Amino acid sequence: MTHPLTPGVAAGRLTTEEIEANFADLHPPLDQHEAHVAADRCYFCHDAPCITACPTDIDIPLFIRQISTGQPEAAARTILEQNILGGMCARVCPTETLCEQACVREMAEGKPVEIGRLQRFATDAMMTRQGHPFVRAAATGKHVAVVGAGPAGLACAHRLAMKGHKVTIYEAKEKPGGLNEYGLAAYKTTDDFAAREVDWLLGIGGIEIAYGRMLGGDLSLDALREGHDAVFLGIGLGAVNALEMPGDAEAANAVDFIAALRQAGDLRALPVGRNVVVIGGGMTAVDAAVQARLLGAENVTLAYRRDRDRMGASKFEQDLAASKGVRIISNVMPVALEDGTMVLEYTADVDGRLQGTGERIELPADQVLRAIGQMLVPLGDLGLERGKIAVAGAGRSGIAGVWAGGDCTPGEDLTVVAVAEGRDAAEDIHAALMQA
Amino acid sequence: MADLTTNFLGISSPNPFWLASAPPTDKEYNVRRAFEAGWGGVVWKTLGEEGLPVVNVNGPRYGAIYGADRRLLGLNNIELITDRPLEVNLEEMARVKADYPDRALIASIMVPCEEAAWKAILPRVAETGADGIELNFGCPHGMSERGMGSAVGQVPEYIEMVTRWCKQNYDRPVIVKLTPNITDIRKPATAARNGGADAVSLINTINSITSIDLDNFAPEPTIDGKGSHGGYCGPAVKPIALSMVSEIARNPETRGLPISGIGGVTTWRDAAEFIALGAGNVQVCTAAMTYGFKIVEEMKRGLSEWMDEKGFARVEDFVGMAVPNVTDWQYLNLNYVTKARIDQEACIKCGRCYAACEDTSHQAIAMTPDRTFEVIDAECVACNLCVDVCPVENCISMERLAAGAVDPRTGRVVQEDYANWTTHPNNPMAPQAAE
Ligand SMILES: Cc1cc2nc3c(=O)[nH]c(=O)nc-3n(C[C@H](O)[C@H](O)[C@H](O)COP(=O)(O)OP(=O)(O)OC[C@H]3O[C@@H](n4cnc5c(N)ncnc54)[C@H](O)[C@@H]3O)c2cc1C
Numbered sequence: 075m076t077h078p079l080t081p082g083v084a085a086g087r088l089t090t091e092e093i094e095a096n097f098a099d100l101h102p103p104l105d106q107h108e109a110h111v112a113a114d115r116c117y118f119c120h121d122a123p124c125i126t127a128c129p130t131d132i133d134i135p136l137f138i139r140q141i142s143t144g145q146p147e148a149a150a151r152t153i154l155e156q157n158i159l160g161g162m163c164a165r166v167c168p169t170e171t172l173c174e175q176a177c178v179r180e181m182a183e184g185k186p187v188e189i190g191r192l193q194r195f196a197t198d199a200m201m202t203r204q205g206h207p208f209v210r211a212a213a214t215g216k217h218v219a220v221v222g223a224g225p226a227g228l229a230c231a232h233r234l235a236m237k238g239h240k241v242t243i244y245e246a247k248e249k250p251g252g253l254n255e256y257g258l259a260a261y262k263t264t265d266d267f268a269a270r271e272v273d274w275l276l277g278i279g280g281i282e283i284a285y286g287r288m289l290g291g292d293l294s295l296d297a298l299r300e301g302h303d304a305v306f307l308g309i310g311l312g313a314v315n316a317l318e319m320p321g322d323a324e325a326a327n328a329v330d331f332i333a334a335l336r337q338a339g340d341l342r343a344l345p346v347g348r349n350v351v352v353i354g355g356g357m358t359a360v361d362a363a364v365q366a367r368l369l370g371a372e373n374v375t376l377a378y379r380r381d382r383d384r385m386g387a388s389k390f391e392q393d394l395a396a397s398k399g400v401r402i403i404s405n406v407m408p409v410a411l412e413d414g415t416m417v418l419e420y421t422a423d424v425d426g427r428l429q430g431t432g433e434r435i436e437l438p439a440d441q442v443l444r445a446i447g448q449m450l451v452p453l454g455d456l457g458l459e460r461g462k463i464a465v466a467g468a469g470r471s472g473i474a475g476v477w478a479g480g481d482c483t484p485g486e487d488l489t490v491v492a493v494a495e496g497r498d499a500a501e502d503i504h505a506a507l508m509q510a
Numbered sequence: 511m512a513d514l515t516t517n518f519l520g521i522s523s524p525n526p527f528w529l530a531s532a533p534p535t536d537k538e539y540n541v542r543r544a545f546e547a548g549w550g551g552v553v554w555k556t557l558g559e560e561g562l563p564v565v566n567v568n569g570p571r572y573g574a575i576y577g578a579d580r581r582l583l584g585l586n587n588i589e590l591i592t593d594r595p596l597e598v599n600l601e602e603m604a605r606v607k608a609d610y611p612d613r614a615l616i617a618s619i620m621v622p623c624e625e626a627a628w629k630a631i632l633p634r635v636a637e638t639g640a641d642g643i644e645l646n647f648g649c650p651h652g653m654s655e656r657g658m659g660s661a662v663g664q665v666p667e668y669i670e671m672v673t674r675w676c677k678q679n680y681d682r683p684v685i686v687k688l689t690p691n692i693t694d695i696r697k698p699a700t701a702a703r704n705g706g707a708d709a710v711s712l713i714n715t716i717n718s719i720t721s722i723d724l725d726n727f728a729p730e731p732t733i734d735g736k737g738s739h740g741g742y743c744g745p746a747v748k749p750i751a752l753s754m755v756s757e758i759a760r761n762p763e764t765r766g767l768p769i770s771g772i773g774g775v776t777t778w779r780d781a782a783e784f785i786a787l788g789a790g791n792v793q794v795c796t797a798a799m800t801y802g803f804k805i806v807e808e809m810k811r812g813l814s815e816w817m818d819e820k821g822f823a824r825v826e827d828f829v830g831m832a833v834p835n836v837t838d839w840q841y842l843n844l845n846y847v848t849k850a851r852i853d854q855e856a857c858i859k860c861g862r863c864y865a866a867c868e869d870t871s872h873q874a875i876a877m878t879p880d881r882t883f884e885v886i887d888a889e890c891v892a893c894n895l896c897v898d899v900c901p902v903e904n905c906i907s908m909e910r911l912a913a914g915a916v917d918p919r920t921g922r923v924v925q926e927d928y929a930n931w932t933t934h935p936n937n938p939m940a941p942q943a944a945e
């Protein structure tokens with residue numbers, strides 16, 4: 075039988091019970107009593123800073139007060155009016171850098187109101203019975219194409235459907251959800267929540283998803299513009315940066331590793347190295363490293379080329395990695411991967427440029443995962459800004475009738491930001507279509 | 511260490527914390543445990559006439575009002591006087607008193623408003639060795655419909671009459687417990703004094719309906735689809751009780767009449783406040799019913815600690831010390847001018863002061879885009895609302911403008927001398943200065 079010390083890359087390092095415990099909900103749901111205690115802590119601030127800090131501008135004090143007055147479903151409606159993926163955001167938002175960082179009780183006591191978990195309490199109350207709270211406006215006769223069924227595309231489609239437009243989502247993959255389905259850490263979204271949430275969202279009606287349809291493949295932007303009144307692109311970042319070193323071909327993409335993990339029916343069947351090295355310093359790197367440990371890898375090292383405080387992963391994520399036994403080495407860059415050994419070189423910042431110091435360290439590496447950033451797959455004549463689709467206002471691209479939002483446009487790569495951009499683009503599309 | 515021993519009406523108890531007549535004092539088992547826990551005295555659950563006892567409802571008796579974190583702020587009850595036979599209570603009282611001679615044991619009594627009824631029960635109570643009696647003229651439900659409790663307490667003549675009967679037929683201290691369900695508490699207190707009462711105790715519970723069940727459209731607690739008003743008590747009623755106690759302490763007709771303070775006493779601080787307003791001791795019910803007998807420990811330690819800090823050796827050293835400072839509105843110094851001050855270090859930027867002042871008061875707080883809140887002296891009337899709504903204690907305070915300073919709101923120089931409404935030029939009743 076394999077176990078954590080089995081050499082090489084192997085499946086079944088842990089028992090089923092260990093796997094279940096490891097991949098349980100990171101932030102378990104609050105029960106009713108806990109939710110009331112947590113809700114009572116909100117001060118109902120004037121012009122509340124938490125609202126400002128939320129990319130989707132959820133009226134947080136209002137929904138918390140609705141929980142404390144005994145109406146969690148009404149609270150959910152307040153949330154979902156602004157953020158149709160409020161259920162997923164409650165699970166995956168880095169609240170420590172968003173609403174909860176702004177909460178005045180963070181300043182007062184270092185303990186913010188648990189906004190994320192309260193949001194989950196409210197949205198769960200509604201979604202456990204799959205009740206859909208919104209109805210469509212009268213049909214407008216307009217038809218909008220949305221490319222990509224990730225958070226940006228779904229938020230855009232839902233808002234458009236609510237306004238009475240007909241929406242077709244063209245999705246390259248066989249499942250909806252984008253990174254909700256393939257990317258987010260398994261312990262943040264358990265029990266197939268991503269798929270359930272999409273089902274629930276589609277309850278609005280008027281949205282059709284065409285799977286296996288790929289823009290740049292069987293679909294062209296011109297054809298889409300031709301056949302629809304407007305087009306929204308929510309295609310995310312499909313390509314991955316490579317490591318410039320000998321042996322890069324031996325390494326794998328962290329996002330592919332995570333996607334396989336998210337789609338695995340039985341996590342025990344998923345092979346993982348005894349010694350794993352993850353290159354990178356963002357959320358993806360942390361998620362890959364943590365999940366490798368949770369699958370039973372004995373040694374997982376996260377190697378980041380700059381100082382810890384420059385890492386894209388928040389302090390909370392770094393601490394989570396440390397608590398799961400991931401070793402974080404900072405100020406090292408990859409030099410080569412050869413014969414199961416990862417060679418790293420220490421770095422120093424010399425006049426603002428990162429340089430190797432000559433000092434090297436070697437780590438045994440059965441599996442190396444690269445997580446040094448995703449890139450846009452270039453698409454035709456769309457203007458770019460910092461490698462992403464350039465947009466003005468609420469997601470207007472340089473091409474008339476084409477909007478874009480989410481990871482494929484500039485801005486922070488977060489689920490909640492994608493939702494906000496999808497929603498705002500939908501409002502802009504609606505305004506444009508109704509004017510015409 | 512301060513000595514908490516009190517001597518109320520000649521009845522000694524090791525501390526001023528008595529349990530009020532209520533479920534905590536309804537039987538021997540409870541009272542023994544209360545004494546073991548350290549309570550200074552008890553007023554036994556109100557006794558009724560000889561014969562078949564009253565019956566209580568068999569459904570819920572209590573309703574509640576909560577603050578944050580389900581902290582009980584107010585309790586409402588529809589319980590009656592003791593529903594156990596008189597002789598059982600009397601036997602138990604005698605046994606307990608014999609075993610705890612150092613603790614105060616008072617019998618609370620409610621019998622019909624006829625002299626014979628009082629004459630019948632008083633000797634039997636005397637036999638138990640109880641230290642005194644308390645006349646329950648307060649119960650607002652159940653008993654009042656039978657012409658007892660607050661039905662008597664609302665008629666000063668009855669209070670005086672019954673008190674007199676008791677003084678004639680009983681030789682130990684008589685305390686008259688007053689109902690707050692009247693317009694002017696001084697009237698029943700005066701009647702009690704005229705009848706010869708040794709003390710008054712107040713308040714009993716306040717008529718109340720705590721909530722309505724919105725599914726059944728009935729008051730809570732609901733008994734088979736119906737509810738009735740009950741008596742309100744707990745922290746929420748303390749302000750009402752304090753005010754009533756102060757009125758009796760200040761009133762020339764009742765000044766000096768000993769008072770046992772009741773109503774929302776939950777901590778040592780509440781007790782100290784009642785005593786400062788003239789109470790010789792306090793009685794507690796809801797706090798014990800909420801937290802158990804052990805809270806008396808916090809009350810005793812807290813009071814003793816505070817007395818040490820203040821240099822009070824005995825409780826009577828500060829009885830009534832706040833009474834001279836309770837005055838009528840018209841005598842408040844109108845030359846005392848203050849302004850709100852926000853401690854920027856302590857401020858957590860919640861903005862509640864701003865919302866309160868901007869929306870509902872005087873638009874005297876300015877807010878900057880970075881959420882700094884500053885008081886605009888030219889608008890601040892010193893109402894104190896910002897202080898009251900601020901979640902951080904001492905973050906906002908009221909600072910007095912020194913004499914000679916100009917109040918930017920009125921443009922007037924703050925005067926050194928005291929001046930009140932009685933002489934204010936805007937007061938049509940004020941004596942006019944001679945032309
Ligand atoms: C490993 C990982 C972990 C993360 N963890 C978090 C987290 O904890 N919290 C958080 O807030 N954010 C997290 N993120 C970021 C978050 O997932 C993204 O910001 C968010 O999913 C972006 O949404 P999107 O709709 O823009 O793109 P995506 O979610 O990438 O969705 C794009 C969709 O478009 C489809 N598509 C792409 N190209 C085409 C095409 N040419 N034709 C048709 N369809 C196409 C894709 O198949 C996909 O369904 C994480 C990201 C990763 C990679």
Ligand SMILES: Cc1cc2nc3c(=O)[nH]c(=O)nc-3n(C[C@H](O)[C@H](O)[C@H](O)COP(=O)(O)O)c2cc1C
Pocket residue numbers: none
């Ligand atoms: C600062 C303040 C001033 C008030 N002034 C008046 C008043 O002038 N006239 C009046 O009839 N009631 C007055 N009230 C009483 C209120 O109208 C109301 O009856 C009372 O506050 C109870 O309601 P609430 O506690 O639910 O707010 C005042 C209340 C407050 C708090």
Ligand code: SF4
Pocket residue numbers: 115116117118119122123124125134135176177178179187189860
């Ligand atoms: S900042 Fe915190 S306390 Fe203030 S409204 Fe938001 S959640 Fe409530």
